[in-house]
Amino acid sequence: MIYFRFLDIPAYIIAYTIISFFGLCIGSFLNVCIYRLQLEDPAERSLVKKSSHCPKCGAKIHWYDNIPVFSWTVLLRGKCRSCKEPISKRYPLVEGLNWFAYMLVLTFVDVQNYPVHAILTALFFSVLIVIAFIDYDSMEIYPGQLLLIVILAVLSALFSHTLTIPQRIIGGLAISVPFFIIGEVSRIFIRKNTGEDFRGIELGDTFLMLVSGLLIGTKCICASALIGIFSAAVIGVINKIRGKDSKFAFGPFLAFGLVFGTLFGNQIIDWYFSLFEYPDVYAMIVR
Numbered sequence: 207m208i209y210f211r212f213l214d215i216p217a218y219i220i221a222y223t224i225i226s227f228f229g230l231c232i233g234s235f236l237n238v239c240i241y242r243l244q245l246e247d248p249a250e251r252s253l254v255k256k257s258s259h260c261p262k263c264g265a266k267i268h269w270y271d272n273i274p275v276f277s278w279t280v281l282l283r284g285k286c287r288s289c290k291e292p293i294s295k296r297y298p299l300v301e302g303l304n305w306f307a308y309m310l311v312l313t314f315v316d317v318q319n320y321p322v323h324a325i326l327t328a329l330f331f332s333v334l335i336v337i338a339f340i341d342y343d344s345m346e347i348y349p350g351q352l353l354l355i356v357i358l359a360v361l362s363a364l365f366s367h368t369l370t371i372p373q374r375i376i377g378g379l380a381i382s383v384p385f386f387i388i389g390e391v392s393r394i395f396i397r398k399n400t401g402e403d404f405r406g407i408e409l410g411d412t413f414l415m416l417v418s419g420l421l422i423g424t425k426c427i428c429a430s431a432l433i434g435i436f437s438a439a440v441i442g443v444i445n446k447i448r449g450k451d452s453k454f455a456f457g458p459f460l461a462f463g464l465v466f467g468t469l470f471g472n473q474i475i476d477w478y479f480s481l482f483e484y485p486d487v488y489a490m491i492v493r
C-alpha cells in the first residue's frame with residue numbers, strides 16, 4: 207500500500223523534502239556512531255563531543271565538507287581536502303541508505319494515521335543500519351544497540367498501540383527460540399566435527415530477533431527472518447563459488463530482512479497463507 211496519494215501534491219513535496227533532510231542528517235550521525243563506537247580507546251567513543259577529523263591526517267573537517275552525500279560526491283570527490291587520501295565510500299553509503307530507509311517509511315507506512323509508529327519505524331531502521339555495519343566490521347552486536355530497540359518497543363507499546371502486549375511477546379519468541387535451538391544444535395555438531403566452539407547462529411543475531419519481534423510482531427519478524435536467511439544463503443553460495451571464507455556476519459542480512467519484513471511482513475505472510483485458501487491449489491498440494 208502506498209499512502210502518499212492521501213496527501214495533496216504540495217504537502218507531498220514538502221514532506222519528502224523535510225524527511226530527506228532528516229534522513230541525510232541522521233545518516234551522517236550514524237557514520238559517527240559506526241566509526242566511534244568501534245574505537246579502541248573508550249575516551250574517544252563519545253558521540254557528542256568534538257568535531258570530526260580526517261582519520262588519516264587529523265585535519266578538522268569543515269561544515270561544508272560534511273554535507274551528507276553532496277560533499278563526498280561533488281566537493282571532495284572521495285578525497286580528504288588536506289591530505290588527498292581517499293575517504294571511505296561508506297560515509298555517503300550510510301547517509302544514502304538512511305535517506306532511502308526514511309523514504310520507504312514515508313511511502314509505505316500510514317504516516318497520517320500512525321505518526322508515532324512511522325517515527326519509531328524510521329528510528330528502528332537507523333539502529334539497524336548501525337548494527338549492520340558494526341556487525342560487518344567486528345562480527346559483534348552490542349547489548350547497547352539491542353537496548354535501543356527494546357526502548358523503541360516500549361515506546362511503541364505505550365504510544366502507538368499497533369500491537370497488543372501478548373502479540374509482542376509471541377513476536378519476540380517466534381524467531382529467537384528456533385534461532386537459539388538451531389544455534390545450540392549446530393554448536394554440538396561444529397564442536398564434534400572441527401573442535402571449534404561457535405554457533406551456526408550467534409547469540410547476538412538471536413537477541414536481535416528477540417528484541418525486534420517485540421517491536422514489529424509475529425508476522426513481520428517471520429517475514430524478516432525468511433528474507434534475511436534467504437539473502438544470506440544467496441551470498442553464502444556466491445562466496446562459496448568464488449572460494450571465499452564461508453563464515454560471515456549474519457547481522458547485515460537480518461537487518462536487511464528486518465527493514466523489508468517491517469514494511470511488508472503482514473502482506474507477505476497473508477499472501478503466503480492465502481495460497482492455501484484456493485481450493486484448486488489446496489487440492490493440488492495437500493492430499
Ligand SMILES: [Zn+2]
Nearest residue numbers: 260263286289
Ligand atoms: Zn586527511
